[in-house]
Every structure is written in structure tokens, then in C-alpha cells.
Amino acid sequence: MSAPEIVFDEVSKFYGEVLGVNRVTLRIPPGITSLVGPNGSGKTTLMNLLTGLVHPDRGSITVRGFSPRDPERLMRITGYATQYDAAPRGATGFDFVCTSLLLWGYDSRAARTRAAEALERVGLTEAAGRKVAAYSKGMRQRVRLAQAIAHDPEVLVLDEPLNGLDPVVRAETIALFRDFAARGRHVVLSSHVLQEVDVISDQVILIANGMVVAEGRIRNVRDEIDERPSQFLIRCSGASRVASLLFGRDHVSEIKMVDGREGLLVMTRDREQFAAALNEIALAGHTIESVLPADENVDALYEYLIGGQR
Template identity: 40%
Template sequence: MSQPMISLERVSRWHGQVIGLNDVSFQLPAGLTALLGPNGAGKSTLLKLVTGQLRPHTGRVLSLNQEPFANPVVAGRMGYCPEIDNFYEELTGREFVTLLAAMNGIRGEGAKKRVQEVMEQVGMADRCDRRIGGYSKGMRQRIKVAQAIIHDPDILIMDEPLNGLDPVGRREMVELMQSFAARGKCVLVSSHILYEVEQITDRILVIFKGRVLAQGNIHDIRDQIDKHPHHIRLTTDRPRELAALLIGQPFVLSARVDPKSEKLIEIETHQPDVFYGALPQLVISGGFLIERFHSPDNNLESVFRYLVGDA
């Protein structure tokens, strides 16, 4: 892991008698990380701590190796796209982003050029001179992203940035986030839509009940959940023969033919890497025809379900 750009060390934060975060520690380097967790898990508290809107009650938060709370230096190098809308409705999109640019020290002709560049980046160049009060949800979301990136920040925090966007808009926003990460920026994006997160990044940070349950690559995390067997579904021309062959392997826990589909075998293994490595030779030596092959466990939804269910 490269030098961390965001770091939390044994951080706790209370809201009255309610614990928002409880003894949380992690480090995030440059790149794109998805923050996952159900409502009430502590995501908003975490983002407010990282962006300097809150101070931890215990522990230490570092953004760009400095404490972010009430720190203008950190604020000037960080972009934040909040989930909620908070606009000057009477302004146009261009005027609003120009105002935010000025607050970040970008003024004059340089500001005009930069605002135009950003409007093109977020797909608002042809609509930014209309009043924000008449914008659709998707247009408002694009303007929020524009103000977050106007000063080309080193850290970009995005809270549910895909809300309100159509499929084209979601794809464009994902590409924008990925381009930032590719330039050595740290991008932390909060989302609750798991299938969309899988299109954004394979690096996740899972939070639940104020604690971090897991951090890292989705597939590495799944491999570490030893309590839950890895499920694989395989469709073949001779399912009973292949199932009998597989059940004899030491790395296979079970292999059964699905009674609803005579060609489908459902397999369980605690050693998926060994299984995937051995399967080609078993299929070739037995002369089996594999028509379809996939794992319902090899996705973010199953990883999240297992983590939360065990917590």
C-alpha cells in the first residue's frame, strides 16, 4: 500500500448517547475506494470526520497527513460532494460553481476557463446558464460534482454521487471518478447500491454499527470469509458423472445435481483457488462439455451479506 492520504487511528465519535463510530482504524492510499454500509452504519459520521466537519471524541483523523478539523489547508485540497442539496436556487449553475471557485482562490479569466472545463467534464456545458431552481435531480447532482472538482483536489469525497442520474449520467460519473483515481488522487465514494459499486471499483471499506468490518479487494475479502463455503454453479452435458468426479476431490465439500435443471451442478468448496486451478484438467481428462460456469458468491452483494450477517 502506498502512502496513506486518509488515516483514522482508533477513532470514536458519539451523537449524544448514540455511537456514530466506535474505535475505527484504517488507511486509504491514492485510488478509488467505495464506502459501504446500511443506513445508520456510521458512513455520514465518517465522511464528516474526514472532511473536517466533525472532530473525533477519541482517536486521530488525518487527511493529507494533517488533522482536517477547522484546517483551511486541508479544505483547500479536498473536494466534497454531499448527498443533500444546498444551493442558492436563484443562481445559474455557472454562477454557483464560479462562486465556489472564488472561495477556493480561482478568480478572473482563469476562473472562467476552469469553470467551462469542469462544466464540460460533468456534462453541463449546454445547461449551466439556467437557474438551479429549475434543474432536475440529475442536473443538480452534476453541479454538485462540478463544485467538488473545480479546484482539482487531491482528495475527492463523494456521498451517493450517482443518485438521480440516468444510465448515461451514471456511466459518465463513474468514468470521472476513475479518471481522478488514475491521476493519483484519493477518491472515497459512499453508496448503498451494490451492483453499481461493482462497476466503480473492486476496493471497498465496509462499515456496520459504527465499526469497520472489512477493507480491501472484494475477492480477497470473500476468500477470507472461511465460515461460508464458496458456491459455484456449473452446467454440463453429463452432470451426474462430473458431480461424482468432483465429490471425490479433497477440496470439494459437496456437489449435487439441481433437480429443477438436470444439467446444472451446484458445488461448495472452502478452497476456491484450488478448485478453479484443478477444474480445467478434470474437465479435459473426462471429456466433459461445459456450457455455463459462474459463482453467485463472486460478487459484492454476497460479500456484503456475509459480512453484515456475521457482525
């Protein structure tokens, strides 16, 4: 049985003198992993390295125990919806998916059945007979997804998979990713839509200038950023009084009144001391309705770690 991890070990890739990625070391467990970074940061290069479309100049990669230099084994367990928009000339959506299944070794009948099922999963049944060249951007996105999932892969790699999708299809697509992840599979995707990444990802990998800036669960990554105080949004009655009680604490660096003085945005350098202080305030009779982390999301991490390079 293959090891259920994707491992990059000191991987570097250069395109001539242009840096693709530099000394990337990663261990990606099953679940939904998002690659986040500005344009040209190396997200697509990482995905292409993972699927063997480009080869590393240094370092090694294994995908659930298989090397990307062995496409015969690797691509049997991997589906990749690339960012490349083109399909073979004259191919209909159905041909496009069915043809790749023939390459996977399915006989014609099984390939047709699976192609129809995959197209149904992405909501393209009605348009299956039309040429891919005549598809809209969103439909092309979906047909590429159908091709990637048609052979039921263990590793699903998706380059900007939510681009061009309408809200309904977007929700269905995210549900499909979750379904894959729930079955112990890898879903590795890149996205610029940070709010969505935040909602759907089990973990994120932040990349800038070809280097991994941070990786892991969003909360864990946030905890590692010491130089930025954590932000919490507090809803309470008597916000001014609560603010004055908090302001005397050493770990609190800044407090802002928000939402017409019914809320506070508190910046603290010590989350545990902050939690203890809130307990004291609540026990003293002040009503605290809710406390929410305001910067435990990809947007904030992106801003803290990569923001200057955007």
C-alpha cells in the first residue's frame, strides 16, 4: 500500500535563469490543501512538479509513494485539472473525458459510462455533445474537473478550480472536494479567492517568490506569527467599560471600538493571558456575547506573510 502523503524534499526548479521554486520541503497529508500566493509565486510550478509535467532540478518528490517520473503508476492515482484551457482540436466535452479514460485502460463501454457519470457530477450532461472550443470559461473549468475525477483518483490536483464558476456550481464543486477529502484522499488546489480557501481548506501552503512562507492548519500558522498581535472581535454590552478593563493589561496592545460601540477589536500579544482576562471580566458581571478571532483566516495570513509582495 502506498504511503498516504505527498512529500517534497528540498525541491528546486529553475526555468533557465528564472526561479520556479526554491528548496521546497513539504509533507502534505490527505485532506484539502490550498496553495496560496501571488501570481508567479510558484503555485502552478509546484502542481506541475507534483504531476510530472516538469521535473525538479534538485530534490525529490513522492506522491503517495510514487515518483512523478513514473507516470504509469502516478497518474493511475492522480487527476490534474490544469489551468491550460485548450482541449484536443474538435473534441466534444464527452470525447475529451472519454478519450482520457481510454488511455487509462478502460474499455470503450466502461469509458463511456464513467465519462457520462463524471460529466453528470460537474453538471455538464446537457453540454457533453458540444465542442469544448465552444464552451464558456466556466464550462471548460468543469469539463477539466470532470476529466480529472473520471477515474476516481486518490490525489486530485486543481489549478484555480473555482475560477469562472457561478455560485451554485461553486458550492457543488466545493462539496465534491469535501467528499473526496472525507474519503481520505488528497485534494491539492490553488486559488486566489482567499475567503473560499479559508472555508474549504484543511490546511494552506503560502508561497511567495518560489519559496514556502508558511504551511499547516490556518490556526497553527497564525500562532507562529509572533511579531503580529492576535486580533479578536468581542461583542458585549458596556463595551467602553470592558475596553477600559482590558486596556490596563500588558499583553493588550491596541483596542478599537467597532459596530457603533457595541463591539471591540482587541489586539493582544498573548492569547492565553487574553482568555484569562476575559474570564475575569465575565465573572465580574460584564456580559460577553461572543469572542471571535479576527485574523485566523487566509486573508490575514496572506497579508501578514506575503502582503508586502502582492
